[in-house]
Amino acid sequence: xxxxxxxxAHIDRRVYYAAVFLLTALLLIYPLGLPLAISPEVRHTYELxxxxxxxDLVIINFCLSxxxxxxLQGACNSMIDHVFQKEGVLVIFTATADQAPIMLEGIIAxxxxxxxxxxxxxxxxxxxxxxxxxxxxxxxxPGLFKWVASLSAxxxxxxxxxxxxxNDVSEFFDSHDITHARDVDLVISFDSxxxxxxxxxxxxxxxxxxxxxxxxxxxxxxxxxQYNAGNYAGIVPSIRxxxxxxxxxxxxxxxxxxxxxxxxxxxxxxLLMVLGNVGYYGYTRLQKEA
Amino acid sequence: xxxxxxxxxxxxxxxxxxxxxMILSGVDxxxxxxxxxxxxxxxxxxxxxxxxxxxxxxxxxxxLSDPAANxxxxxxxxxxxxxxLRVHRDTVHLARIPITIATAAGIAVSVRxxxxxxxxxxxxxxxxxxxxxxxxxxxxxNLTVVLSxxxxxxxxxxxxxxxxxxxxxxxxxxxxxYLSFGVLFAQTYMGRLGLLLGHLQSYIQPYYPxxxxxxxxxxxxxxxxxxxxxxxxxxxxxxxxx
Numbered sequence: 078x079x080x081x082x083x084x085x086a087h088i089d090r091r092v093y094y095a096a097v098f099l100l101t102a103l104l105l106i107y108p109l110g111l112p113l114a115i116s117p118e119v120r121h122t123y124e125l126x127x128x129x130x131x132x133d134l135v136i137i138n139f140c141l142s143x144x145x146x147x148x149l150q151g152a153c154n155s156m157i158d159h160v161f162q163k164e165g166v167l168v169i170f171t172a173t174a175d176q177a178p179i180m181l182e183g184i185i186a187x188x189x190x191x192x193x194x195x196x197x198x199x200x201x202x203x204x205x206x207x208x209x210x211x212x213x214x215x216x217x218x219p220g221l222f223k224w225v226a227s228l229s230a231x232x233x234x235x236x237x238x239x240x241x242x243x244n245d246v247s248e249f250f251d252s253h254d255i256t257h258a259r260d261v262d263l264v265i266s267f268d269s270x271x272x273x274x275x276x277x278x279x280x281x282x283x284x285x286x287x288x289x290x291x292x293x294x295x296x297x298x299x300x301x302x303q304y305n306a307g308n309y310a311g312i313v314p315s316i317r318x319x320x321x322x323x324x325x326x327x328x329x330x331x332x333x334x335x336x337x338x339x340x341x342x343x344x345x346x347x348l349l350m351v352l353g354n355v356g357y358y359g360y361t362r363l364q365k366e367a
Numbered sequence: 368x369x370x371x372x373x374x375x376x377x378x379x380x381x382x383x384x385x386x387x388x389m390i391l392s393g394v395d396x397x398x399x400x401x402x403x404x405x406x407x408x409x410x411x412x413x414x415x416x417x418x419x420x421x422x423x424x425x426x427x428x429x430x431l432s433d434p435a436a437n438x439x440x441x442x443x444x445x446x447x448x449x450x451x452l453r454v455h456r457d458t459v460h461l462a463r464i465p466i467t468i469a470t471a472a473g474i475a476v477s478v479r480x481x482x483x484x485x486x487x488x489x490x491x492x493x494x495x496x497x498x499x500x501x502x503x504x505x506x507x508x509n510l511t512v513v514l515s516x517x518x519x520x521x522x523x524x525x526x527x528x529x530x531x532x533x534x535x536x537x538x539x540x541x542x543x544x545y546l547s548f549g550v551l552f553a554q555t556y557m558g559r560l561g562l563l564l565g566h567l568q569s570y571i572q573p574y575y576p577x578x579x580x581x582x583x584x585x586x587x588x589x590x591x592x593x594x595x596x597x598x599x600x601x602x603x604x605x606x607x608x609x
Contacts, residue, residue: 094391101560101567106574147565148558175417176410217417226476237425278480294558298551306492308484316561331572335564342560 079363085356093349100345104338111337118304119321122289122311125263126156131165133262134255139170139177140221140272145293146180149267151319151332152291153184156265159326161188161204161212167253168212169236173224173272178216178241185214199242213249216241222275229279232258263310264288268296277308287311291318377570377577381584384566389592396592397606515543 129135137157141149160166170185172178182198189203199208206212215236218224228235233256238247250256264280266273266288273290280286287310292300294315303309313322316339319332386402426444430437446465452458493516495509521533522540529537570581595603 091392102571105568105571148561175414219418219421222477239424243424278484282480282483294561295555298554306488308488331568335568338564
């Protein structure tokens with residue numbers, strides 16, 4: 078008995094890591110198809126995006142670094158696709174993290190296709206929406222909350238007239254009569270830093286503009302607090318939220334298959350914790366008795 | 368068939384990702400050293416390029432279009448450039464000026480909003496009704512929030528002696544805090560697992576060529592690290608600088 082407890086208490090942590098790696102890889106290759114419950118906050122976010130009407134203006138902000146991209150890729154793809162399905166909805170892409178424009182272009186290329194007569198960015202068509210007419214990519218702005226505050230106070234000058242590629246896009250603003258931060262109807266921020274928090278402070282509190290955040294796992298607890306306080310109109314937490322959104326939006330993405338691995342590995346970790354603790358307490362107790 | 372460009376990205380991505388995960392093995396690896404240095408260098412290089420690009424794309428044209436009207440922008444650029452003065456001991460004191468202004472301006476801009484989002488709205492969210500609720504579950508949730516807030520409050524009473532019911536409430540508050548920290552830690556763990564999942568998904572799907580290339584690259588990395596440890600420890604020491 079003592080040997081079993083000792084073995085359980087002294088399993089090399091590298092064995093744990095290897096087991097997690099193998100289990101994760103296996104479940105990604107052979108998903109189990111476990112059922113998925115939709116959380117109220119993701120359902121609410123889906124309904125909020127679904128209620129967008131022609132002429133509504135959406136800011137889609139990327140406050141995302143490469144390290145968090147793998148978690149939010151599913152949410153980015155499915156939510157952006159959903160927004161672009163809404164007829165007559167206008168979109169301004171912005172980025173408040175310096176690595177974000179790279180990932181933003183990846184998402185645009187994944188969901189769209191090159192417009193006729195063009196061979197490179199920014200000229201992609203997404204669900205029938207044309208670049209320059211229905212959406213623009215303004216790229217990266219440094220300053221985080223200071224820039225968002227200036228955007229709230231002085232919308233057009235803070236954005237400038239040139240997009241991420243140096244093209245003059247003032248026609249987009251003029252033709253749709255976009256002059257003030259009040260004209261924005263929804264902000265969606267994909268965050269590995271707190272971009273949505275900045276928009277919440279200067280758009281939601283200032284003008285009542287609903288702000289939605291899709292965030293990486295380590296930010297979920299804080300985001301939930303903001304959602305419960307009514308500061309965020311919706312949240313899509315990490316891979317779990319992405320999977321739920323993909324299910325609701327009927328988007329064929331990876332997040333749904335990732336959830337099986339996510340759930341099983343969580344249970345595996347709980348099992349390991351139980352094993353380690355039983356081994357530790359059993360072994361130390363037997364040692365004391367001896 | 369995967370082209371040279373995408374194949375290169377796949378191999379480089381695999382090397383850096385699994386190189387960084389090699390720290391879990393607890394043995395020195397040149398692949399980890401490469402990935403760590405490459406990641407830091409690339410991130411800083413990208414930051415410098417993107418920030419400079421922003422200056423030339425947005426700020427410089429604005430100043431050139433009407434310098435007199437954009438005098439605040441000119442002052443901002445000068446203050447920004449003054450931060451570079453940190454590099455020399457004789458001028459480091461000058462770099463404190465823009466840092467002080469940026470910090471003060473940041474606090475001034477954020478504090479007004481934080482009062483509402485961080486304090487008032489959060490307090491409002493904890494003052495919840497306990498009667499007239501739609502379901503019994505709503506009652507349980509609201510009661511949990513209200514009681515948790517009250518118990519945790521008692522944990523932060525430092526000017527009163529803890530005895531009797533206050534001591535019990537203090538203890539319960541402490542356990543509620545433990546629970547909250549446990550949840551935060553679990554969220555952190557879930558976040559890390561999410562990162563692993565996302566990366567693995569990219570490297571093993573589709574199984575051919577991504578999965579096959581990843582397996583080959585990882586085997587090469589493991590074997591080369593093992594060989595360096597067993598046969599060429601001097602070379603390993605050179606390749607893994609502290």
